[in-house]
Amino acid sequence: MEKYLSIINQRTFGILAISLVSTLLIYHFSFTYDLDLTLISIAIVFPLVFTIRSAFKRRDRALEYLSRFRSGLVSVDFSFLSIKKLSKEDKTTIHQQILTTSKAMMDFLDGSIGTLDELRAEASKINQFILDKADLIKPSNRLKIINQLYNVHMGIETVASIKQYNTPKSMRAYCLIFIYLYPIMCTPSIYFKLQQGVHEGNLYLLIFLSLTSSFILISLFNVQEQLENPFDRKGLDDIHAETFAFKTHIN
Incomplete structure (x- = not known):
């Protein structure tokens, strides 16, 4: 209730x-006076419905790009795991970085801790890892991982714009x-x-x-x-961002 x-x-x-x-x-x-109430639909109802529809569209876009963010992280993680030349320590390192990037996104959406710059910095460390281990990763694998990271970065930037800019x-x-x-x-x-x-x-x-x-x-x-802010947990239709967190573990 x-x-x-x-x-x-x-x-x-x-x-x-x-x-x-x-x-x-x-x-x-x-x-009293006789007023055509159609005026009210033009003056109030139409713009009110317009803003509600815009807010719901923003929410749907947030869900779409959060899904792309998580699917991108999952794909990147499995891609690194499949590279035989990477040592177990390297795979553990990049896996932990992917987890850290996911946590940074959750912290940013929570609003209490974490900034957009910190989130971007954590995501960039995945790119830096690719550069540092370029001699161990085939060019075709690097290209595949970079393409998967596109979803991660697009998810970050789109969700950030939805969170920071209202209707x-x-x-x-x-x-x-x-x-x-x-x-x-x-x-x-x-x-x-x-x-x-x-x-x-x-x-x-x-x-x-x-x-x-x-x-x-x-x-x-x-x-x-x-x-307006689908992540602040103040409405019935708010997004539970933690369900999009990356939580897989290396066996």
Whole structure:
């Protein structure tokens, strides 16, 4: 239950308070007008859905490139193990470096420790190992390993860009402003339509409709905000990066 309540925060109570107060004032002064609610879909719903879709696409790309990062490390590890001229100590050394690179990625995504520069440095040590042992590795094997490392480096750079750069802040700020304005702008129209129907402007129904619609909009905004960083473990759909860690061992 706690996870499902994660979309509720101080912003939620703020918009509900605005909605309740504005509804009571509108009802008290009988302030109504006929507003086409299509305007709301253009002003709020469309940009809000756009930002949510963008956030989900970023999450899907993060999953794709985390998979490529891990598969690249696994391939590189097995490629080094298959090189007969490398000593057992050399194979153990590069295996440990691959594990260190994987851990550096997990530390970077965790956010508490580890930087992008440290992660890049650890990945570069694998490339340096290839150069240092060039006389023991056939050119065809070197080319194969370098091609496999491409997935590793692409995974690092793509996931880093997703973590560090969010969807446009201006669009999210625009959505939030109009969500706060929504109860003030649209409750009079809801009241007007109720007066035209069988309920004749029932106060409790007006409050229910106003609060519900405001809650839906702010909840969607909160979901989108939680998806901004898919690695911070603050949302139901966040990525468990540790599942992509390299954990194989030399027998």
